[in-house]
Amino acid sequence: MVLQDLGRRINAAVSDLTRSQNLDEKAFDGMIKEICAALLEADVNVKLVGTLRKSIKATVNFKDLPPAVNKKRLIQKAVFDELVKLVDPHAEPFKPKKGKANVIMFVGLQGSGKTTTCTKLARHYQTRGFKSCLVCADTFRAGAFDQLKQNATKAKIPYFGSLTSTDPAQVASEGVAKFKKERFEIIIVDTSGRHRQEKDLFDEMTQIQRAITPDQTIMVLDATIGQQAEAQSKAFKDTADYGAIIITKTDGHASGGGAISAVAATHTPIVFIGTGEHMLDLERFSPQPFVSKLLGMGDMQGLVEHVQALKLDQKDTMKHLAEGVFTIRDLRDQLQNIMKMGPLSKMAGMIPGLGQMMGGMDDEDGSMKMKRMIYVCDSMNNKELDSDGKIFVEQPARMTRVARGSGTSVREVEELLSQQKVMAGMAKKMGGMSKNMQKAQGQMGGGNRQQQMAAMQKRMQSLGQGGMGGGGGGMPDMGSLMKMMGGGGGGMPDMASMMKMMGGMGGGGGGGGSAPAGRGRRA
Numbered sequence: 001m002v003l004q005d006l007g008r009r010i011n012a013a014v015s016d017l018t019r020s021q022n023l024d025e026k027a028f029d030g031m032i033k034e035i036c037a038a039l040l041e042a043d044v045n046v047k048l049v050g051t052l053r054k055s056i057k058a059t060v061n062f063k064d065l066p067p068a069v070n071k072k073r074l075i076q077k078a079v080f081d082e083l084v085k086l087v088d089p090h091a092e093p094f095k096p097k098k099g100k101a102n103v104i105m106f107v108g109l110q111g112s113g114k115t116t117t118c119t120k121l122a123r124h125y126q127t128r129g130f131k132s133c134l135v136c137a138d139t140f141r142a143g144a145f146d147q148l149k150q151n152a153t154k155a156k157i158p159y160f161g162s163l164t165s166t167d168p169a170q171v172a173s174e175g176v177a178k179f180k181k182e183r184f185e186i187i188i189v190d191t192s193g194r195h196r197q198e199k200d201l202f203d204e205m206t207q208i209q210r211a212i213t214p215d216q217t218i219m220v221l222d223a224t225i226g227q228q229a230e231a232q233s234k235a236f237k238d239t240a241d242y243g244a245i246i247i248t249k250t251d252g253h254a255s256g257g258g259a260i261s262a263v264a265a266t267h268t269p270i271v272f273i274g275t276g277e278h279m280l281d282l283e284r285f286s287p288q289p290f291v292s293k294l295l296g297m298g299d300m301q302g303l304v305e306h307v308q309a310l311k312l313d314q315k316d317t318m319k320h321l322a323e324g325v326f327t328i329r330d331l332r333d334q335l336q337n338i339m340k341m342g343p344l345s346k347m348a349g350m351i352p353g354l355g356q357m358m359g360g361m362d363d364e365d366g367s368m369k370m371k372r373m374i375y376v377c378d379s380m381n382n383k384e385l386d387s388d389g390k391i392f393v394e395q396p397a398r399m400t401r402v403a404r405g406s407g408t409s410v411r412e413v414e415e416l417l418s419q420q421k422v423m424a425g426m427a428k429k430m431g432g433m434s435k436n437m438q439k440a441q442g443q444m445g446g447g448n449r450q451q452q453m454a455a456m457q458k459r460m461q462s463l464g465q466g467g468m469g470g471g472g473g474g475m476p477d478m479g480s481l482m483k484m485m486g487g488g489g490g491g492m493p494d495m496a497s498m499m500k501m502m503g504g505m506g507g508g509g510g511g512g513g514s515a516p517a518g519r520g521r522r523a
């Protein structure tokens with residue numbers, strides 16, 4: 001059972017109860033039983049589950065509820081709050097400071113995902129304006145430095161290591177000294193995860209720690225070990241006193257719930273969770289957004305942060321949208337932006353309600369469809385790209401040329417054009433709206449964008465919470481969401497249409513291999 005399934009099961013238990021006609025104590029007990037069974041299957045400690053059960057019962061106190069009280073809301077809130085408590089470590093982690101060297105040392109067993117996570121974290125800080133780098137202090141495993149080098153090169157992060165040295169503490173201090181001199185702000189040191197004997201591994205960790213005196217030591221834990229996470233973290237704590245934990249591989253296993261709750265029970269801050277093998281698959285851990293996402297209520301804060309961190313180039317499209325225009329080039333740029341955001345299923349999980357709605361959607365299919373749309377655009381010349389698409393209606397031969405050049409089919413070109421037409425129609429409306437808004441704002445003496453964003457987030461969250469248990473809620477307004485993320489004026493096109501479009505694209509139409517045959521461009 002994967003973590004998402006755990007969320008779905010809990011959600012279903014609450015929904016069944018709140019939808020049922022006779023919301024009596026027996027049904028309420030049944031719901032608690034189902035939630036507890038799901039948590040136990042996810043390897044959450046039996047004592048913690050017991051506490052959760054008692055707390056939900058005590059909070060709702062079914063017997064003494066006055067008849068007028070909104071039972072559904074009360075039950076939903078109690079379940080939500082108790083799940084948050086279950087994964088809340090109640091501890092604040094170290095926060096790196098700008099303008100100084102923050103040395104972060106990683107420890108953890110082999111295969112836990114240390115090297116991958118080091119690079120993910122360096123990249124995370126890099127995109128947030130910290131000058132970041134990596135040091136490989138694993139001199140035990142041949143190939144460790146190569147792996148870090150490869151990851152770092154891909155993420156464009158400077159790195160340091162040695163292919164010949166056998167002294168990890170020396171390599172670590174040399175690397176840290178070099179990068180401190182070069183005024184790096186985040187210096188991440190990766191250490192070995194294996195040794196002939198466990199004692200050697202722990203000795204090495206303390207030697208490195210003494211040599212570099214890190215500002216923070218982070219332990220990396222593999223979520224698939226479930227509640228054993230507690231024992232493993234204790235063993236490390238006794239030796240290399242770490243300040244925070246990153247739990248990796250929460251994407252594949254429900255036992256991530258077990259690992260997270262086990263660590264939270266020890267009051268150790270969980271700073272991030274790894275949610276996949278991709279560089280972007282690192283999420284800041286925060287109990288409330290985590291539970292919200294688990295239950296299909298989305299994580300708006302995370303989504304906005306994620307999109308902002310990508311620094312997507314929206315300038316031209318925004319300008320066009322404000323003018324009520326949406327060209328084929330705009331469509332291609334937006335497709336490319338969406339591709340940068342990471343797997344679609346993950347993006348959808350952050351949007352209240354959408355993750356569950358798209359449960360069956362295949363990331364590979366979705367991204368292949370988008371790639372083929374980009375191939376179509378790349379086979380157009382500048383005149384075509386900057387057009388509103390009418391040029392293809394007037395001269396249909398252009399479609400055949402583009403299909404041939406991109407290794408797709410005429411039908412796919414037509415579909416892209418009709419999508420662009422839909423977007424252009426929306427842009428026209430939005431352009432008018434945005435002009436009116438600007439006028440209104442001007443009359444009101446302007447508006448505070450931060451306040452607007454906060455209000456929007458609040459609205460989204462309330463929509464998401466309403467969604468649990470099927471009471472009210474429903475899908476939020478994707479157009480507004482994208483506008484908010486894009487910042488002010490226009491914004492990205494409507495995500496729901498994008499998803500719909502991908503679902504409909506590429507079905508049949510014959511022709512077109514998986515790779516473009518050639519993408520020659522004509523003037």
Ligand SMILES: Nc1nc2c(ncn2[C@@H]2O[C@H](COP(=O)(O)OP(=O)(O)OP(=O)(O)O)[C@@H](O)[C@H]2O)c(=O)[nH]1
Nearest residue numbers: 110111112113114115116193248249274275276277
């Ligand atoms: N699905 C998934 N896989 C992950 C995640 N993090 C790391 N991995 C994979 O886990 C495997 C081990 O990761 P490494 O980074 O090599 O682990 P390590 O702890 O550095 O291993 P040693 O160098 O042997 O100590 C790799 O295949 C990674 O791609 C994650 O969050 N989700």
